[in-house]
Each structure stands twice: as C-alpha cells, then as structure tokens.
Amino acid sequence: MSVNYIPRRFTVIRDKERCINCGCCVRQCSNECHLFADDGKTVISDSNSCVACHRCVDLCPTGALRIEKYVCDYRENANWTPQYQQQICRQAETGGVLLAGMGTPKDYPVYWDKILLNASQVTNPSIDPLREPMEIRTILGRKPEKLTVEKKGKSTVDMPPQVVLETPVMFSAMSFGSISLNAQKSLAMAAKELGTLFNIGEGGLHPDLKPFTDRAIVQVASGRFGVYSDYLNNSKFVEIKIGQGAKPGIGGHLPGEKVSVEVSNARMIPEGSDAISPAPHHDIYSIEDLRQLIWAIKQATGNKKPVSVKIAAVHNAAAIVSGCARAGADIVAIDGFRGGTGAAPVRIRDNVGIPIELALSSADQRLRDEGIRSRISLVAAGSFRCSADIVKAIALGADACYCASAPLIAMGCHMCGTCNTGKCNWGIATQRPELTKRLNPDIMYKRVVNLITAWNHEIKEIMGGMGINSIDSLRGNRLMLRGIGLSEKELEILGIRHAGE
Amino acid sequence: MKPIIAGIRGYAEVNDEINGRFLSENKITVTDVNGQRYLGCALEKGKTLEIEGTAGNDLAFCLNGGKIILRGNGQDAVGNTMGGGEIVIHGHAGDALGYGMRDGSIYIRDNVSCRGGIHMKEFKDMKPVLVIGSSAGSFLGEYMAGGTIVLLGLGLKRGEKLFGTHCASGMHAGKIFVRGTFPKENLSPNIKITNLTQQDRKELEEYVGKYCRYFDADHDEIMKKPFRKLVPETSRPYANLYTAD
Numbered sequence: 001m002s003v004n005y006i007p008r009r010f011t012v013i014r015d016k017e018r019c020i021n022c023g024c025c026v027r028q029c030s031n032e033c034h035l036f037a038d039d040g041k042t043v044i045s046d047s048n049s050c051v052a053c054h055r056c057v058d059l060c061p062t063g064a065l066r067i068e069k070y071v072c073d074y075r076e077n078a079n080w081t082p083q084y085q086q087q088i089c090r091q092a093e094t095g096g097v098l099l100a101g102m103g104t105p106k107d108y109p110v111y112w113d114k115i116l117l118n119a120s121q122v123t124n125p126s127i128d129p130l131r132e133p134m135e136i137r138t139i140l141g142r143k144p145e146k147l148t149v150e151k152k153g154k155s156t157v158d159m160p161p162q163v164v165l166e167t168p169v170m171f172s173a174m175s176f177g178s179i180s181l182n183a184q185k186s187l188a189m190a191a192k193e194l195g196t197l198f199n200i201g202e203g204g205l206h207p208d209l210k211p212f213t214d215r216a217i218v219q220v221a222s223g224r225f226g227v228y229s230d231y232l233n234n235s236k237f238v239e240i241k242i243g244q245g246a247k248p249g250i251g252g253h254l255p256g257e258k259v260s261v262e263v264s265n266a267r268m269i270p271e272g273s274d275a276i277s278p279a280p281h282h283d284i285y286s287i288e289d290l291r292q293l294i295w296a297i298k299q300a301t302g303n304k305k306p307v308s309v310k311i312a313a314v315h316n317a318a319a320i321v322s323g324c325a326r327a328g329a330d331i332v333a334i335d336g337f338r339g340g341t342g343a344a345p346v347r348i349r350d351n352v353g354i355p356i357e358l359a360l361s362s363a364d365q366r367l368r369d370e371g372i373r374s375r376i377s378l379v380a381a382g383s384f385r386c387s388a389d390i391v392k393a394i395a396l397g398a399d400a401c402y403c404a405s406a407p408l409i410a411m412g413c414h415m416c417g418t419c420n421t422g423k424c425n426w427g428i429a430t431q432r433p434e435l436t437k438r439l440n441p442d443i444m445y446k447r448v449v450n451l452i453t454a455w456n457h458e459i460k461e462i463m464g465g466m467g468i469n470s471i472d473s474l475r476g477n478r479l480m481l482r483g484i485g486l487s488e489k490e491l492e493i494l495g496i497r498h499a500g501e
Numbered sequence: 502m503k504p505i506i507a508g509i510r511g512y513a514e515v516n517d518e519i520n521g522r523f524l525s526e527n528k529i530t531v532t533d534v535n536g537q538r539y540l541g542c543a544l545e546k547g548k549t550l551e552i553e554g555t556a557g558n559d560l561a562f563c564l565n566g567g568k569i570i571l572r573g574n575g576q577d578a579v580g581n582t583m584g585g586g587e588i589v590i591h592g593h594a595g596d597a598l599g600y601g602m603r604d605g606s607i608y609i610r611d612n613v614s615c616r617g618g619i620h621m622k623e624f625k626d627m628k629p630v631l632v633i634g635s636s637a638g639s640f641l642g643e644y645m646a647g648g649t650i651v652l653l654g655l656g657l658k659r660g661e662k663l664f665g666t667h668c669a670s671g672m673h674a675g676k677i678f679v680r681g682t683f684p685k686e687n688l689s690p691n692i693k694i695t696n697l698t699q700q701d702r703k704e705l706e707e708y709v710g711k712y713c714r715y716f717d718a719d720h721d722e723i724m725k726k727p728f729r730k731l732v733p734e735t736s737r738p739y740a741n742l743y744t745a746d
Binding site: 087090091093094095096097098099100220222223224227228229230232253255256264268269270272273274276278282283292293295296299300302343345346417418420421 | 516520538539542543558559562563565577578581582584596597600601603616619620622623624627643644646647671673674736737738739740741742743744745746
C-alpha cells in the first residue's frame with residue numbers, strides 16, 4: 001500500500017460497554033466505516049473514510065457511537081495550514097481539480113451577523129402578531145410603471161404576470177441528479193403546503209413532480225436539459241440560469257455515473273452519459289442576447305410566465321442586475337458566494353464571488369438610483385441560516401429569499417460537504433436506491449413545513465417588534481438596520497448606519 | 502388564405518397575428534420578413550409556417566413538432582432548444598444553429614456560421630438531424646451529446662474549408678458525417694475518424710435523399726464523393742478531471 005500523506009479527518013469512537021453489535025451502523029454507512037470483524041459478530045470501525053455525517057450516531061439504538069475530530073498536529077504554521085498541505089497531497093496523488101459539496105466553509109465575514117435590527121419603543125408601538133393581522137404575503141413580478149384606475153376605482157392597467165407567495169421564503173434550485181427525487185418531492189410537497197415555490201434546477205422535470213408544477217420554478221441552463229415547450233408552460237415561472245453563487249463563471253457537470261435511468265428520463269439524455277452544462281449559454285454573449293432569450297421564452301409561453309434570471313453575486317453584480325432588468329427580466333435572483341452546491345471546484349467556491357449582503361444592497365440601490373426598481377423583483381440567495389437573516393435581506397431590498405441548505409438540514413443533512421461523492425447517507429445528495437429510500441417524503445416534507453412555519457412566525461414577531469405589519473413596509477427599509485463593527489465603506493455599501501447613530 | 506405581410510412591423514405584432522391565424526389554420530405564409538424574431542416559436546405538430554425573406558434570431562425556438570420552410574436566410578439560433586419538427590432553409594444560417602436540439606431535423610441549403618449543432622442531444626427514439634449543404638464555421642457540434650450532423654460541402658470555393666477550427670470540441674456522443682476532403686487539423690483532440698457502417702449508409706441515404714428533394718440537388722453527384730464519420734473517442738472526456746477535497 002502506498003503512503004497517502006494525509007491523516008484521517010475523524011475518529012469513530014465506539015463505546016464497547018453500550019454497543020450491542022446489532023450491525024445497524026454497518027448497514028447505514030455507505031462510506032463503509034463500520035464492519036463486522038472476522039468473527040462475524042463483533043462490530044468494529046475503520047475511521048479512515050468517515051465524513052462525519054452522523055448517520056450512524058443518530059441511528060445507533062444504544063447511543064454507543066461518537067465522532068471526534070482526529071487531531072494530528074503539524075508544526076505550527078499560519079501560512080501552510082494542514083488544509084493546504086493535504087490538498088496539495090491529494091492533487092499530487094491524482095492530478096485532479098479539487099471538488100467538494102456545499103457552500104464555502106472558509107471564514108469570510110458574514111454580514112448578517114454584523115447587522116442589528118430595530119424595534120419600537122413608545123413611539124410607533126410594536127404589534128403583537130399573534131393577535132393582530134400581519135402580512136407576509138409576497139408578490140413577485142414586474143410591476144407596472146404607473147397605475148391608472150377607472151371611475152369606480154378598478155385598475156385599468158394591463159398587469160404583467162405576478163406570482164403570489166404566502167411567505168418570502170422559496171426553495172432554491174436543486175436539480176434531480178444533484179439531489180434525489182425523494183428530496184425534490186419533499187420540497188415540492190412542502191412548497192405546496194406552505195404556498196411557496198420550489199425550484200427544480202436545470203435537470204428537467206421528473207414525471208412524479210408533475211402534480212406540483214403549479215408550485216415549480218423551472219430552469220433553462222446552458223445544457224438545456226429537459227427543456228421543451230410543455231416544460232416551460234407547466235411552471236409558475238421560468239428561470240434562466242446564468243450563474244450560481246458557489247461557482248460563478250463555472251458550469252455544471254453531472255458525471256455519467258450519477259445519470260441513472262430516472263435521471264436520464266428527466267434530463268432527456270441517455271443513461272450513464274455526462275450531463276455537461278457549461279458556464280456560457282452560447283446564445284447569450286451580451287445583455288442584448290439575454291433579452292433575446294428572455295423574450296423567446298415569453299413568446300413560447302404566450303407572455304403568461306414571469307421570466308427570472310439567476311446570476312452569481314460577482315463584483316459588478318449591481319450593473320448586471322440593472323442590465324437584466326432592462327433586458328426584460330421580471331425577477332432577478334442574486335446568489336451570494338456562500339451559497340451551496342452539489343459539487344464545485346474548491347478553488348472557485350472558496351475564492352470567487354462576493355457576499356450576498358453586499359451584492360443585494362448595491363443592486364437594490366442601483367435600481368433605485370436608476371428609477372427601475374419596480375421593474376423587477378429581487379430574490380436573494382446564498383446562505384440564509386435563520387429567519388433573522390431573511391428579515392435583514394428584505395430590509396436590504398430583497399423581495400424574497402431562496403433557501404436550500406436550511407431545508408436540507410431539516411431533512412437530515414449534516415453539512416458533511418461530500419455531496420459530490422453521491423454517497424449521501426441521508427438519501428439527499430445521492431441516486432443510489434438503497435440510500436434514497438431512507439428519505440421518506442411524507443415525513444420529511446412535514447419537517448420542512450415546520451421549519452418554514454416557524455420562520456414565518458419569527459419573521460412576524462420581528463416585524464411586529466418594529467411596528468411593521470406588512471412585509472411590503474419592511475422591504476428596502478434600511479432604517480430598520482444598524483451595523484455593528486463595520487467600516488465606513490461597508491456601511492456605505494450596505495446603505496445602513498452604525499449602531500448608536 | 503392570404504399571406505401575412507411582415508414588412509417593418511415589430512415581431513410581437515407579427516407573431517400575435519401568426520398565432521391568431523394558427524388557431525383556425527394549419528398552414529400560414531408570411532412574406533416580406535425583415536429580421537423579425539421568434540417566428541414559429543414552439544409551433545405545434547401539424548402546423549406549417551412558410552416564411553419569405555430573412556427570418557430573425559431564434560427562429561423556431563422550442564419548435565414543438567411543427568414545420569418551418571424559410572425561403573431566404575436565417576439568422577442566429579435557428580431551432581434553439583427545438584423539441585421536434587422540421588426546419589428547411591433555402592439559404593444559409595447564422596451562429597448557434599440547432600442549439601440543444603433534441604429531436605426533429607433541420608435542412609440548410611447553404612452554409613452555417615459558428616457553433617452549429619451545439620449541445621445537440623438524443624434521448625430514446627428522439628434523434629435530431631442537422632443537414633448542412635455547404636460548409637460550417639468553427640466549433641461545429643460543440644458539446645454534442647447525440648444526434649447526427651451531415652456536412653455536404655457542396656459548392657465550396659477553392660481554399661474554402663469544410664468546417665472551421667475546434668470542430669466537435671467537447672463532443673461526447675452522436676456522429677458527424679462529412680463529405681469529401683476536410684481539414685483534419687481543425688478537429689478537436691477527442692475526435693476519431695471512422696468509416697460508415699451499413700446502418701450509417703442507410704441513414705445517410707435518407708438524409709441526402711431529403712436534401713435533394715428539398716433543394717433540387719443532384720443525388721448521384723453528392724454520393725460520388727466519399728463520406729467519413731466523426732465520432733468521439735470516449736463518451737466521458739472529462740471523467741478524470743476531479744478529485745475529492
């Protein structure tokens with residue numbers, strides 16, 4: 001056996017007093033960390049391939065298992081950290097581009113944690129959301145330039161198509177292929193019950209999701225997988241995927257081994273073939289070309305569907321969003337660089353793009369300055385961990401938020417970051433039937449519904465505290481925000497004052 | 502029924518008129534077309550749209566089984582994301598022809614520009630076919646994941662090449678039939694040149710037969726020159742690109 005130069009990451013600690021050798025962990029671990037010893041009876045562990053997904057820990061009937069970070073000190077070096085050394089060894093071994101799942105784990109500033117919310121005291125009294133009406137219904141779509149009404153007060157404006165959501169939280173794009181059909185179904189069922197939308201990603205629509213198409217956002221990406229006219233017409237809105245926060249400037253590549261019969265049916269490609277979706281749409285080289293595709297989709301859907309454009313938050317995001325608005329997009333989704341992914345090159349994920357907080361605030365400001373804010377709805381994406389993050393995003397100018405990691409965590413994800421391996425023990429980021437069957441949509445959708453229902457309550461509480469009873473009054477209301485420990489420049493970009501000001 | 506005259510009217514107006522007429526008619530002619538976009542967008546099976554003039558970008562976007570006959574030239578993204586049907590162009594076409602086309606066929610009498618047949622893909626009995634009478638620009642069949650391209654090279658001028666550089670870059674399925682001499686130096690590394698099988702010849706015969714019928718070309722003259730087949734060497738050109746972090 002060759003030396004692999006890399007110490008293991010975790011150690012599985014088995015409490016021999018508690019372990020009853022039932023073999024549950026052996027059956028549960030797709031990474032094959034647990035096995036029966038030669039006697040065929042005693043369960044032992046091989047920690048080398050452990051990813052700390054906690055499947056064995058959570059399912060062990062006697063609580064005999066624990067995962068520990070494996071500590072093996074290198075000589076102290078703030079520059080050559082163990083992580084960089086290990087990554088070099090991996091690349092030296094394989095010659096491959098480093099690939100990982102989930103959003104960046106690096107310690108970049110999270111501006112949500114440096115923004116504080118306001119509450120009313122004495123003046124403009126706070127509202128108790130449990131006993132007073134509190135509106136969080138969100139309506140997405142292009143708004144008319146001005147309203148005209150006839151004598152009786154009825155609007156005479158030709159209203160562009162609008163989408164009504166009962167919560168500002170939507171589920172972001174995750175394709176069938178990157179996640180399992182059961183995971184998609186759970187989100188679809190949750191979206192239906194919550195009155196919000198789920199995004200099927202760029203991997204086409206599986207027939208099992210047809211009953212949920214009135215809650216579905218469908219994507220058109222450069223590979224055009226599964227895109228045909230019925231697909232566009234059976235949706236709530238259509239999203240042109242330009243970029244993804246976790247990998248700006250990089251396309252999608254679903255390797256052939258993940259293209260099962262079912263995935264192939266949804267994507268409309270042969271089983272086992274690579275699904276390549278490069279970064280550029282080769283019919284879009286400019287804002288004018290983007291306009292062309294937006295209007296092609298509108299023509300193909302009889303102008304009945306709003307068209308969204310999803311971009312990654314990059315340095316010029318504000319100008320690009322303005323361009324998208326002028327190109328005819330009804331909705332623009334900005335995906336911050338902390339956003340999740342099923343697989344992204346590590347160097348891209350950890351180094352390219354900007355935080356959603358800064359991209360969102362600058363885009364909203366730019367649209368206001370140009371007098372075109374009402375032309376589009378802004379959807380923010382890129383890691384919302386709790387309801388307070390959502391409230392802050394709306395106050396910074398978002399109409400709604402896309403969440404993906406949070407609902408996945410509700411379904412069992414433990415952020416082990418190995419979605420790319422296709423061995424997800426929780427049945428989420430895998431296509432192996434023995435693993436996907438572990439995720440029961442009838443149970444899991446309820447957990448997602450619970451999570452968003454709880455967030456809705458919290459959003460209402462926070463709004464009530466501010467004396468605001470409609471989410472429309474919170475939108476872009478930056479007076480409700482104050483920065484803490486931020487520089488002048490950061491405050492300027494966020495368009496907020498410092499705490500105490 | 503009398504034809505629709507496009508003239509200098511905007512595409513939305515022209516398309517609305519076309520769509521309105523298609524509610525009660527199955528065959529419509531539009532004349533004096535001057536670059537109006539999105540003509541024949543998502544046209545259904547059983548409907549035929551005849552166009553005279555120059556059709557604008559995204560002609561027959563998401564074509565859904567309908568038939569388009571264009572007497573004139575096409576611009577960019579003809580048959581974009583086409584799901585079935587047939588497009589016959591009595592002239593040439595621009596960039597990104599048949600982008601992501603999944604089924605149906607496109608016949609172009611003359612040449613096409615860059616990235617023809619990009620992202621063409623096949624699925625079960627959906628097999629897209631793209632027949633080009635003359636030459637193709639760079640990146641022909643880029644990312645091609647299925648289907649067939651036929652490149653006839655008719656009427657090439659002296660020194661003119663059958664296809665431009667980076668031909669079939671990223672191609673991982675499907676096939677390209679080329680007639681006569683072609684610039685091997687313009688092929689991408691993953692591509693190999695093979696002879697046609699019996700089955701290939703049968704297919705080719707069908708496509709060439711149709712081309713001759715549509716454009717009144719000489720079948721025997723076309724078949725006089727030898728055909729070769731371009732196919733990807735591996736269906737997984739990027740299989741070993743990554744390593745887990």
